[in-house]
Amino acid sequence: MRTGLLGTGPWARAAHAPALSLHEGLEFAGVWGRRPDAAKELAARYGVRAYDDVEALLREVDAVAVALPPGVQADLAVRAARAGCHLLLDKPLALTVAQGRAVVEAVRESQVASVVFFTARFQPEPQAWIAEQASAGGWFTARAQWLGAVFTSDSPFAASPWRREKGALWDVGPHALSVLLPVLGDVRRVTAAAPGPGDTVHLVLDHTGGASSTLTLSLTAPPAAAGAVVELRGEAGVTLLPDSSEGAVPAFVRAADALLTAVRTGRAHPCDAAFALRVTEILATAQEQLDGRSA
Structure with missing residues (x-):
């Protein structure tokens, strides 16, 4: 499958291009x-x-494969789908619900496959853990702390304009939701608490499975405090999301595998554009509440 790369920034250089060049089922075109x-x-x-x-x-x-800011990604994804191209996208899908819906509609109308690269969903240990906990059920509550030091370190993403504008809610919020939603179910209600230091935000989610979860998201954590923790508590006890033994490139190769499978079978992948749109809708609801607090 001849595959083009849209984007040349740090993420394209670190993950997309190496993975496309390594994948035996793709021709990096x-x-x-x-x-x-x-x-x-x-x-x-x-x-x-x-x-x-x-x-x-x-x-x-x-x-x-698209490695561009989400606002740019959404518009180009629509154009690519309408040109008959299958889509390997990044999170977040878009920065507005309208943009995200346009992508999903273009995918549906053009009958192309789509996969969105939520990293943990394509890493072996987290992927297996998510499936196991979803099967177990009976969860009472969960907490997710996704703390980055992008703006407090020498991260290559520190100069990213969209991250500067949108912060942790839109950058690492999708990661947290991609883990919680398949385990606890969709979100019925979102409550955004008062923001914390820097770009830190706190959310409380009410899930259709009956559980509630809390999210703490930041890109301005001290480097020594950075890291991701997801904890579930319920009838099966207490369990933590495991770390992955692999980096972004092998995970992106698996995302490309998922796209090839979706193309071959005609079956949508769980992390397709429609799922990514739901993540965008949840984030947009939280953003509206945060904006209302600051108005």
């Missing part, structure tokens, strides 16, 4: 970016074509 010089540099590194015109790339590939 080319790179397009908003900065032509960066696209030429990245394409040359992998011996593929750099495209100046994104429409030309879309005409010549079967699928695209």
